[in-house]
Amino acid sequence: MELKESIICPGCACLCDDLDIILENGRPVAIHNVCTWGVGKFLAEKKLRPNKERRRLTDPQISRHGRAEKVSYEAALGEAAAILTQARRPVIYGLANSGAWAQEAALALTANLKARLEPADLAFMAPFYQAVQKHGLFWAPLEVIRDEADAVVYWGANPLHSCPRHAVRYAVFARGRFTERGIEDRQVAAVDIYRTELAGICHPYIQIDPFQEAALAEAVMASLNGHPASEDAPADADKLAAFFANAAYGVIFCGRGVAYGGPQVFDRLAALAARLNEKKPFVLFPLSGDFNSAGLYELLLRETGSPFAPDFADPAAPTSQASPVDFQEVDAVLVTGADLLWFLQAEQVQDLKKRQVPIVALSPFADRTTAQARVCLPVALDGIEAAEIAYRMDGLPVLLRPVASASAPPAHRVLADLNLFL
Amino acid sequence: MRLKITGGRIYDPASGWQGEVRDLLIEGDRVVSRLTAADRIIDAKRKMVVAGGIDLGAQVATYGATFLYLLNGGPTLRELGLAYAFLGYTHVHEPFLTPVTAALVHRRLAALPIVDVSASLVLNLRDLDAWLKDRDRWGEIAETIRFLLEKTRSLDVRLVEPFVRYRQEFYAHRNIYPDEALDILTRLALDHRLKFIVQASPDVVNASYLEPRAFHLAGLSQALQNGGAGAAALRHLDAGVTADCGLYLPRPDPGPQIKVDLGWYQPLNLNPAIFRQQARDALDLALSYQGHNLAFSAMAPTPVREYPELFTWLLDRTLRQKTWGKETAEREYSLSDWTRATRTLPAQILGLTDRGHLQPGARADVAIYDLSEGKKPRLSPASLRRVHTLIKGGEIVIDNFQLVKPDAAKATYFRRTEAQATALVADICQYRSFRPESLWVPDELGGPWVGMD
Numbered sequence: 001m002e003l004k005e006s007i008i009c010p011g012c013a014c015l016c017d018d019l020d021i022i023l024e025n026g027r028p029v030a031i032h033n034v035c036t037w038g039v040g041k042f043l044a045e046k047k048l049r050p051n052k053e054r055r056r057l058t059d060p061q062i063s064r065h066g067r068a069e070k071v072s073y074e075a076a077l078g079e080a081a082a083i084l085t086q087a088r089r090p091v092i093y094g095l096a097n098s099g100a101w102a103q104e105a106a107l108a109l110t111a112n113l114k115a116r117l118e119p120a121d122l123a124f125m126a127p128f129y130q131a132v133q134k135h136g137l138f139w140a141p142l143e144v145i146r147d148e149a150d151a152v153v154y155w156g157a158n159p160l161h162s163c164p165r166h167a168v169r170y171a172v173f174a175r176g177r178f179t180e181r182g183i184e185d186r187q188v189a190a191v192d193i194y195r196t197e198l199a200g201i202c203h204p205y206i207q208i209d210p211f212q213e214a215a216l217a218e219a220v221m222a223s224l225n226g227h228p229a230s231e232d233a234p235a236d237a238d239k240l241a242a243f244f245a246n247a248a249y250g251v252i253f254c255g256r257g258v259a260y261g262g263p264q265v266f267d268r269l270a271a272l273a274a275r276l277n278e279k280k281p282f283v284l285f286p287l288s289g290d291f292n293s294a295g296l297y298e299l300l301l302r303e304t305g306s307p308f309a310p311d312f313a314d315p316a317a318p319t320s321q322a323s324p325v326d327f328q329e330v331d332a333v334l335v336t337g338a339d340l341l342w343f344l345q346a347e348q349v350q351d352l353k354k355r356q357v358p359i360v361a362l363s364p365f366a367d368r369t370t371a372q373a374r375v376c377l378p379v380a381l382d383g384i385e386a387a388e389i390a391y392r393m394d395g396l397p398v399l400l401r402p403v404a405s406a407s408a409p410p411a412h413r414v415l416a417d418l419n420l421f422l
Numbered sequence: 423m424r425l426k427i428t429g430g431r432i433y434d435p436a437s438g439w440q441g442e443v444r445d446l447l448i449e450g451d452r453v454v455s456r457l458t459a460a461d462r463i464i465d466a467k468r469k470m471v472v473a474g475g476i477d478l479g480a481q482v483a484t485y486g487a488t489f490l491y492l493l494n495g496g497p498t499l500r501e502l503g504l505a506y507a508f509l510g511y512t513h514v515h516e517p518f519l520t521p522v523t524a525a526l527v528h529r530r531l532a533a534l535p536i537v538d539v540s541a542s543l544v545l546n547l548r549d550l551d552a553w554l555k556d557r558d559r560w561g562e563i564a565e566t567i568r569f570l571l572e573k574t575r576s577l578d579v580r581l582v583e584p585f586v587r588y589r590q591e592f593y594a595h596r597n598i599y600p601d602e603a604l605d606i607l608t609r610l611a612l613d614h615r616l617k618f619i620v621q622a623s624p625d626v627v628n629a630s631y632l633e634p635r636a637f638h639l640a641g642l643s644q645a646l647q648n649g650g651a652g653a654a655a656l657r658h659l660d661a662g663v664t665a666d667c668g669l670y671l672p673r674p675d676p677g678p679q680i681k682v683d684l685g686w687y688q689p690l691n692l693n694p695a696i697f698r699q700q701a702r703d704a705l706d707l708a709l710s711y712q713g714h715n716l717a718f719s720a721m722a723p724t725p726v727r728e729y730p731e732l733f734t735w736l737l738d739r740t741l742r743q744k745t746w747g748k749e750t751a752e753r754e755y756s757l758s759d760w761t762r763a764t765r766t767l768p769a770q771i772l773g774l775t776d777r778g779h780l781q782p783g784a785r786a787d788v789a790i791y792d793l794s795e796g797k798k799p800r801l802s803p804a805s806l807r808r809v810h811t812l813i814k815g816g817e818i819v820i821d822n823f824q825l826v827k828p829d830a831a832k833a834t835y836f837r838r839t840e841a842q843a844t845a846l847v848a849d850i851c852q853y854r855s856f857r858p859e860s861l862w863v864p865d866e867l868g869g870p871w872v873g874m875d
């Protein structure tokens with residue numbers, strides 16, 4: 001038995017760094033200070049069904065005529081390289097659940113392939129960045145939010161599912177320097193189209209009709225500006241306006257739900273935050289659950305000057321696309337750090353199958369995408385079996401140190417090797 | 423590689439060379455006094471030969487700075503590294519690193535190609551407030567600062583807010599006003615051999631006395647919010663305090679605000695409006711001071727590619743008038759003044775003893791610019807924009823205006839102190855969401871590292 005302390009969990013973008021892990025024969029057997037989701041990550045269990053083991057990929061495979069065949073690492077790389085170089089419109093997809101080194105290798109591969117790199121959560125993050133372009137931003141690390149924020153709003157977000165310890169470590173129950181009594185020193189509100197577990201701790205909890213979110217943000221803004229609510233304004237706008245008005249330091253955590261209401265929701269929320277910022281600090285904070293989504297956008301901004309999907313189809317003049325890729329145009333996909341076929345709508349999956357679009361999948365586990373992939377390359381679990389770098393949701397990087405041995409190479413090595421095969 | 427740079431005018435205020443034509447010899451990564459043979463002879467006739475430039479205040483890796491790409495569209499870090507190289511810079515110093523943002527700052531600095539890098543650790547005096555008032559604990563404060571310097575891989579210590587001021591009324595009794603804070607910091611610095619880079623403000627500059635051994639004033643222009651501060655700033659400079667001027671390009675309408683809260687009393691405004699009068703006051707101060715204690719710096723968000731414009735304001739009265747009209751000062755910086763402001767003094771301020779000069783033993787970071795030879799040699803705006811030759815660590819990076827070594831070796835410089843953790847470190851860390859071991863920057867998050875004793 002061996003105890004490893006202060007291990008960082010790559011389960012979600014909270015990147016909790018207080019895990020203490022007991023290892024037996026080099027594998028984790030007990031973990032302290034962790035949520036069930038994190039346990040699942042370390043013990044290779046299914047995310048939403050603890051105790052159900054996830055099947056690891058062990059060998060590189062190539063599928064021909066529906067039959068998967070174990071092949072050497074080099075053969076798999078050769079086949080993957082052939083697929084991607086022959087494609088007219090290849091896409092490298094995923095990466096929000098990949099370490100920073102893998103993301104860097106994927107970006108280099110994308111450029112070399114004259115391909116497009118498609119972040120798995122682009123549909124969520126692009127409207128956020130577009131809203132910042134228009135309205136500016138007041139930003140703070142979780143560190144400061146934890147110390148200072150006395151008003152916390154979850155909008156279209158259920159952190160208990162997307163980043164389970166968020167409320168405990170950073171936002172609601174955490175005891176910060178000026179919020180020493182945790183939730184007793186804070187007001188917490190939520191806006192969502194469903195009633196979620198948050199309803200018990202959020203006052204007000206505003207359940208809203210789908211597609212009414214932008215109107216709610218507008219009505220709150222109008223109320224803050226002293227204008228009477230219009231007749232068709234969503235109910236509870238005044239309550240929320242009063243909540244904002246009473247805050248000394250606020251934060252709006254926006255979840256993926258915001259994306260379903262259309263890009264205008266982020267736009268209105270950013271405008272609202274900018275208005276609030278005229279009087280007091282108010283942070284607008286996208287809650288992307290994937291453990292290194294923030295690292296991917298940091299990389300894209302740093303290397304391409306834009307947070308949107310880089311497209312190297314014309315290498316002399318690469319572009320960045322804010323709209324998600326149209327998969328009907330795509331004729332080969334490399335997937336890493338995501339389960340593409342779980343994410344796509346059924347008709348998109350059907351279309352890919354019908355057109356026999358070849359998929360190259362890098363994954364530690366068998367999933368829907370690997371089941372359909374032409375080439376499967378097993379990889380180590382980033383941050384558990386292989387060292388990696390990840391950026392917490394507030395953009396602060398940490399080094400993930402491996403706690404267990406790996407039977408497959410890390411994704412960044414596979415991507416770099418694949419680049420050599422092109 | 424052994425290089426002989428021959429026939430150039432050498433400017434090196436540290437050696438007293440003011441444009442004398444002489445050879446400069448390089449062996450390996452050092453300037454040497456003798457060379458038996460050269461692998462390459464570089465003809466520097468009608469050229470200016472100086473040490474590589476050192477940027478004291480480049481906000482290239484500040485937390486939140488990537489949001490500026492959304493407004494301004496770049497340049498990327500790669501483009502920025504190249505821009506620095508083409509301007510003749512070989513070292514870039516990031517002013518704002520905190521214990522929490524250290525890893526991010528170092529990741530970004532590592533991605534900046536060609537130039538060496540370093541960063542200032544910004545101390546939040548709020549973390550030390552109760553300790554600062556107790557002189558018996560100053561030894562521990564000094565040890566803590568040294569410990570944090572090494573663990574965050576920073577080169578020096580900066581105070582953005584040299585005071586303690588709580589936003590929360592409840593804690594007002596713990597506030598320490600600037601006069602008292604500067605007094606404490608002076609004694610702390612003198613007793614424990616520390617030096618603080620203090621971000622200039624009216625409060626700081628209006629202090630009756632600033633001890634030159636304790637303080638460097640960064641971004642002096644920020645203090646010029648009333649007429650008196652300029653005179654006060656000159657008084658400090660005359661008394662021996664070093665400062666960097668913090669010139670601006672006017673930018674009255676910068677677009678949406680990007681502000682980042684790093685736990686200071688005021689958030690950091692990454693996209694401030696710069697009014698013409700502000701920029702003018704900063705320039706006037708830089709031109710009116712005639713001594714040797716004022717280094718060049720530009721205030722963010724002035725883009726690096728615009729530095730030549732700021733240089734011409736200093737160097738050329740006629741070109742300056744195109745922007746500012748005829749009413750600016752008559753003075754022109756000499757090429758020695760400019761070299762001192764952009765090389766010699768920045769190296770001294772950062773404690774980079776082997777940079778910023780060309781004496782034997784100096785690191786071979788050398789920039790060679792075309793000179794216009796008239797009545798007196800001049801640097802034209804075109805030659806300021808593109809260095810003819812850049813040598814870094816003895817390797818030719820730019821040759822005849824062309825980049826020949828984009829992957830030049832580079833390093834991150836930090837202060838190695840071997841200080842031990844103190845009770846104060848634990849005190850500071852208790853409010854962090856990170857465990858301390860996650861805060862300290864590991865090798866993998868930056869570098870390659872060079873620790874300086």
Ligand code: SF4
Pocket residue numbers: 009010011012013014015016033034035036037038039163164165166
């Ligand atoms: S909240 Fe996220 S990072 Fe923290 S333990 Fe759970 S899964 Fe891991």
